[in-house]
Amino acid sequence: MPRNAIYAQSGGVTPVINASAAGLLLTARQYPQHIERFFAAKNGILGVLNEALIDTAVLSERELHQLKQTPSGAFGSCRHKLKTDAELKRLLAVFQAWDIGYFFYNGGGDSADTCLRVSELARAANYPLQAIHIPKTIDNDLPLTDCSPGFGSVAKYVATSVREAGLDVASMAASSTKVFVLEVMGRHAGWIAAASALASRQAGEPPHLILLPEVPFESERFITLVQDTVARYGYAVIVAAEGVKDTSGQFLSETGLRDAFGHAQLGGLAPTLVAQIKAATGFKCHWAVADYLQRAARHLASATDLAQAVAVGEAAAQLAVAGQSEVMITVERLSDKPYTxxxxxxxxxxxxxxxKTMPPEFIDAQGFGITDLARRYLSPLIQGEAPPPFIDGLPDYGFWQWQLETPRLPRYSQEV
Structure with missing residues (x-):
């Protein structure tokens, strides 16, 4: 007998997370003998707890293809760590009320933990459930997969931004800005910052210095390199991962706040670095933070990244109906050139x-750039263009206002 399924998105969104959802839903529709109704939880795991469910049957095939071309999390996402037995019991109660036999959770490392805990709970309760984790993170820090869907598109956006901003700074450096600092995401892993190096095709092209969380920050050495770079090229473009730490292991940009998973809240690294540079050199500096722009830039998505995002969604449905559970879908590299x-x-x-952090062999001897080995790994992930359709000069993205199913359980009263 067919059973029902739930899909949820978790954590920070990406340019292609909706493409994974589209791949999953389109493929699941090929297996009506296994999956009868397919729900999406509004706002991630919170949507399951609150029984806020969307019947994805309302989406036509045309809308599912539009979903594939739309950034962010169309069904809503969240950062919520399951903390209590009451929450776990509530999840199981919702699954039972809706005869959920398949649980698909699309997210990063914390989401993998949530997916595993839900599966273990169901098994302990003798409740039959196929739990599949669909990988997603722009940070590229999930282990045992060649890359994480979402990363390639962000890498492409950041490298493009550095190439464009670098030309801007170079054109004005003689009489104006000498130093530009771009802050990008990356708490413990410097993959995004490292990918900015793809903007440079020959010596002297920006970025000139890359600050990685894997390399302890030494202020005096950094300032000296900035001065040397400006003396040599007339300007300096710097890309810094938000998670850069000093030699004692302290984040340079820690705010003192924590998120739901206990992670330190970061912010303000770029202006911190600029203040140090100005105080030491007197150079005119500008800074920018890629922030949400980098993870929402679907107009500049990598075709490779998009294809992988769709593929992991498709595979999740296929493995689930084949009886697999407690697995994460992975991308496995077969060759670099051509990238297969x-x-x-x-x-x-x-x-x-x-x-998964940057391996030492990917970081150059100075600690402010990448090696040829890293470039060989990164370059294929940004290849190809996959622009969305444009209308009136702007991307034609979808926007949905969901009608929720009528709850079958008493309202969930615990504060989450």
Whole structure:
């Protein structure tokens, strides 16, 4: 007998997370003998707890293809860590009320942990559930997969921005700005900052200095390199990952706040660096923070990234109906040139709460750039263009106002 399914999006969104949803939903529709109704939870795991469910049958095939071309999380996302037995019991109660036999959670490392805990809860309660984690994170820090869907598009956006901003700074440096600092995301892993190096095709082209969380920050050495760079090229373009730490392991930009998972809230690294540079050199400086722009830039998505995002969604549906559970879908690299890949899967227990940082062999000897090995890894991930359709000069993105299903359980009263 067919059973029902729930899909939820979790954590920071990406330019292509909706493409994974589209791949999943379109593929699931090919298996009516396994999946009868397919729901999406509004705002991630909170949508399951609050029984805020969307019947995805309302989406036509045309709308599912539009979903593939739309950035952000169309069904809503959240950052919420399951903390209590009451929450876990509530999840199981919702699954039972709606005869959920398939749970698909689309997110990063914390989401992998949530997916695993839900699966373990169901097994302990003798409740049959296929739990599949669909990878997503712009930080590219999920282990056991060649890359994480979402990263390639952000890498392409950041490298493009650095190339364009670098030309701007170079054109004005003689009489104006000498130093430009771009702050990008990356708490513990410097993959995004490292990808900015793809903007440079030959020596002297920006970025000139890259600050990675994997390399302890030494202020005096940094200032000296900035001065040397300006003396050599007339200007300096710097890309800094938000998670840069000093030699004692303290984040340079820690605000003192924590998120739902206990992670330090970061912010303000670029102006902090600029203040140091100005005080030491007197150079005129500008700074910018890519922030949400980098993870919403669907207009500049990598075709490779988009294809992988769709593929992991498709594979999730296929593996679930084949009886697989407690796995994360992976991308497995077969060759660099030409870049070829295939889809695989790994046990969820090997993924949950494990971060993949930049390996030492990807970081150059100075610690402010990348090696040829890193460039060989990164370059294929930004290849190809996959622009959305444009109307009146702007991307034609979808925007949906969802009608929620009528709850079958008493209202969930615990504050979440």
């Amino acid at each position: 890949w295939e889809i695989g899967a790994v046990p969820l227990a090997m993924v949950a709460n494990v971060e």
